[in-house]
Amino acid sequence: MNISDIKKLARLARLSATDDELEAAAKGMDPILEYVAQVQKVAGMVGEKNIPDLINRGKDDVVTIETGTYTNVVLAEAPAHEGNYVKVKKIL
Amino acid sequence: MKNIDLKNLTIEKAHESLRGGEFSVRELVDRYLAVISEKNSDINAYLEIYNDINEQVLSAQKMFSDGTATILTGIPIALKDNMLFAGHIASASSKMLENYTATYDSTVVSILKKQGVVFLGRTNMDEFAMGSSTENSAFGRTKNPLAPDYVPGGSSGGSAAAVAMEGALIALGSDTGGSIRQPAAFCGIVGMKPTYGTVSRSGLMAMASSLDQIGPFAKTVRDAEIIFSAITSHDPLEATSVPMEARQLQATSYKLQTNRVGVPRDWLSGEGIDEEVKKNFEESLNILKKLGYELVDIELPVSRYSLAAYYILQPAEVSSNLARFDGIRYGHSNQEGDLLDVYEKSRGEGFGKEVRRRILLGTYILSHGYYDAFYGTAGIVRTQIEEEFKKVFETVGVIATPTSPFPPFKAGEKTEDPLAMYMSDLFTVPANIVGIPGIAIPSGKTNNGLPHSIQFMAPHFCEDRLFAIGKAFESAVQL
Structure with a gap:
């Protein structure tokens, strides 16, 4: 993995980093990717019949607490808020 | 101060003494606080001692006087820093959450609160539970109380160290790939990862949601059993929590009741497994034989690749779960620049x-183009590993391995080589991949006097098998 790959990943993951940090991260990545690529060898052995059979577990969409119960404690953790809203910077 | 023998104290002994008035909750808690104030500045097991211990002590003592006390009332516990305790800071040992106050109770805290457990404080960990040495904390490393130059294991190293230094009778940790069992092994205590879906993760900071599980640290198997029995529950707040009847059904589907213990010999032949660890494991197997267990060599060839699959599934889930930290709603925020700057700088x-x-x-x-080759493939391998284990449990009741491929290592020894650090979880990761329970139990000492540990794994929802073999092993092993 080279520095430009890792820069793109950092952008995708919304992580600021200095070039030095990214350089170091890129270097550390290859041995890990090489190691985990072993799964490709095994998957060849076992074939496609083992595609995971996953189901989504949902919950009923019902209100279980009184509106406003947690508003103040939650807002207290927000870096910026206005009234009962968390404040976000203007996009356009 | 009351003289209480903390070293040999168990939950049941403490409970008897509290009930009989031999000592009070206050006296018991004060003994632990005295140890903490003596040792913690050096060991760094705790990041914070809670400021409401007095209130907790009073209400626990009241439960004894009004007859509502349970086995856990008044028992001092340490909490890993990634579990929410309303009104208290929970930082996951990260600068991201350094000043974050929990807005609600995790289900485990809420259960234990009702029982009158005394929460002493929150313990150091690898940041967001990522690591095997508790060196990745934003608040300094935790030392191994048995040998300060060595790491206590991780990621729940603070919880393990708190119990090992007699700074709490019991502790809670979380285990995604070995984060309870490996630090228990390194600190010479018992640590257990229950079946996926038994203990609610509501209020546990998510790392890799298909793998994370909360479990106990204790000095004896019996104590681990008591804590597990208390915190296991069906929680409607948690979508992956399994209803009690379904657990029973699945447990009884593993019909085989046997004293046969499976040993995956092929796992032990790989590179990087310490010779002393292998020798101690053979000695442990001899103990089991003497206890009347029958040892059977088993094959789990695909499961050898569990760690490779894990380092695909886990970072994939980490990248998704940690997307919630955006500098907008809570946690560290750098408000300079436009919205994208806020995201990037805060993170x-x-x-x-x-x-x-x-x-x-x-x-x-x-990412597009690599998804199938990595994540898709790891999913296929995971399914195969699950089937392999299911099949093996048709012939054996329990599987035994060493807990860690190597004994405790020195601080700094693996910090520059992530892959070497990841190898710590070689034997513990398969239980997370499959979702089965595992327990780590002290099994002797290295030539340097550091602890060895054996791991037992059982089928889904068959924790009782781990407690049974664990107690037998524990009473026979010479430490």
């Missing part, structure tokens, strides 16, 4: 090196 500054590494790795693995 770049708030997360430490290992957390950023795993987010980048997960982002790569899930």
Whole structure:
């Protein structure tokens, strides 16, 4: 993995980093990717019949607490808020 | 101060003494606080001692006087820093959450609160539970109380060290790939990862949601059993929590009741497994034989690749789960620049090196073009590993392995080589991949006097098998 790959990943993951940090991260990545690529060898052995059979577990969409119960404690953790809203910077 | 023999104290002994008035909750808690004030500045097991211990002590003592006390009332416990305790800071040992106050109770805290457990404080950990040495904390490393130059294991190293230094009778940790069992092994205590779906993760900071599980640290198997029995529950707040009847059904589907213990010999022949660890494991197997267990060699050839599959699934889930930290709703925030700057700077500054590494790795693995080769393939391998274990449990009741491929290592020894650090979880990761329970139990000492540990694994929802063999082993092993 080279520095430009890792820069793109950092952008995708919304992580600021200095070039030095990214350089170091890129270097550390290859041995890990090489190691985990072993799964490709095994998957060849076992074939496609083992595609995971996953189901989504949902919950009923019902209100279980009184509106406003947690508003103040939650807002207290927000870096910026206005009234009962968390404040976000203007996009356009 | 009351003279209480903390070293040999168990939950049941403490309970008898509290009930009989031999000592009070206050006296018991004060003994632990005295140890903490003597040792913690050096060991760094705790990041914070809670400021409401007095109130907790009073209400626990009241439960004894009004007859509502349970086995856990008044028992001092340490909490890993990634579990929410309303009104208290929960930081996951990250700068990201350094000043974050929990807005609600995790289900485990809420259960234990009702029982009158005394929460002493929150313990140090690898940041967001990523690491095997508790060196990745934003608040300094935790030392191994048995040998301060060595690491206590991780990621729940603070919880393990708290119990090992007699700074709490019991502790809670979380285990995604070995984060309870490996630190228990390194600190010479018992640590257990229950079946996926038994203990609610509501209020546990998510790392890799298909793998995370909360479990106990204790000095004896019986104590671990008591804590597990208390915190296991069906929680409607948690979508992956399994209803009690379904657990029973699945447990009884593993019909085989046997004293046969499976030993995956092929796992032990790989590189990087310490000779002393192998020798101690053979000695442990001899103890089991003497106890009347029948040892059977088993084959789990695909499961040898569990760690490779794990380092795909886990960073992928990490990158998704940690997307919630955006500098907008809570946690560290740098408000300079436009919205994109806020995201990038808040996350770049708030997360430490290992957390950023795993987010980048997960982002790569899930990106278009690599998804099938990595994440898709790891899913296929995971299913195969699950089937392998299911089949093996048709012939054996329990599986035994060493807990860690090597004994405790020195601080700094593996910090520059992430892959070497990841190898710590070689034997513990398969239980997380499959979702089965595992327990780590002390099994002797190295030539340097550091602890060895054996791991037992059982089928889904068959924790009782782990407690049974664990107690037998524990009473026979010479430490």
